Amino acid sequence: MSEIRIALSKRKLIFAFIGSIIFVALGIQFILKPESYVSFSHRNFELIRIVGYASLIFFGLCLIYIIFKAFDKKPGLVVNENGITDNSNFTSVGLIEWSEIIGIRTEQVMSTKFILIDVLSPEKFIQNSPKFKATLMKSNLKMYGTPLSITSNSLSYNFNELEKLLKTEFDKYRNTPNR
Numbered sequence: 001m002s003e004i005r006i007a008l009s010k011r012k013l014i015f016a017f018i019g020s021i022i023f024v025a026l027g028i029q030f031i032l033k034p035e036s037y038v039s040f041s042h043r044n045f046e047l048i049r050i051v052g053y054a055s056l057i058f059f060g061l062c063l064i065y066i067i068f069k070a071f072d073k074k075p076g077l078v079v080n081e082n083g084i085t086d087n088s089n090f091t092s093v094g095l096i097e098w099s100e101i102i103g104i105r106t107e108q109v110m111s112t113k114f115i116l117i118d119v120l121s122p123e124k125f126i127q128n129s130p131k132f133k134a135t136l137m138k139s140n141l142k143m144y145g146t147p148l149s150i151t152s153n154s155l156s157y158n159f160n161e162l163e164k165l166l167k168t169e170f171d172k173y174r175n176t177p178n179r
Contacts, residue, residue, distance in 0.1 A: 027055030117148040
């Protein structure tokens with residue numbers, strides 16, 4: 001019985017924390033002093049305020065999540081004979097059993113790569129999630145055909161190595177007798 005544990009990267013979390021702080025501060029500035037950000041192309045104070053509120057809300061939520069993750073002692077990802085236990089991002093669902101997985105593939109949006117886990121019953125994972133998380137997972141399902149995704153953004157692991165590891169382990173366990 002081999003088990004591979006991949007820790008959350010505290011360094012990556014610190015960078016995300018700093019970035020979120022900057023965008024929260026900018027959002028506050030956009031809300032309080034929109035006239036300071038008027039330019040030839042952006043003259044509308046209300047639009048600048050709306051962008052400020054959007055930044056404040058989105059990056060404020062990111063900040064809360066990052067703080068929560070900074071104190072999380074659980075590994076970001078565990079791969080063993082049972083499946084993949086994901087704790088790497090907000091839409092993580094915990095254990096994804098090998099018997100549920102039908103494929104593993106990679107997508108890229110701009111410069112961000114992520115691994116998509118195709119499963120037999122996507123709705124099962126969505127139904128067992130809190131409402132906000134389920135909404136995000138439904139969006140993933142609509143865009144990519146699966147609600148489950150893993151990135152290395154919060155993990156102490158190289159993306160290409162992670163992709164290779166997950167595909168190798170999937171090939172190893174997908175044909176086991178209990179499947």
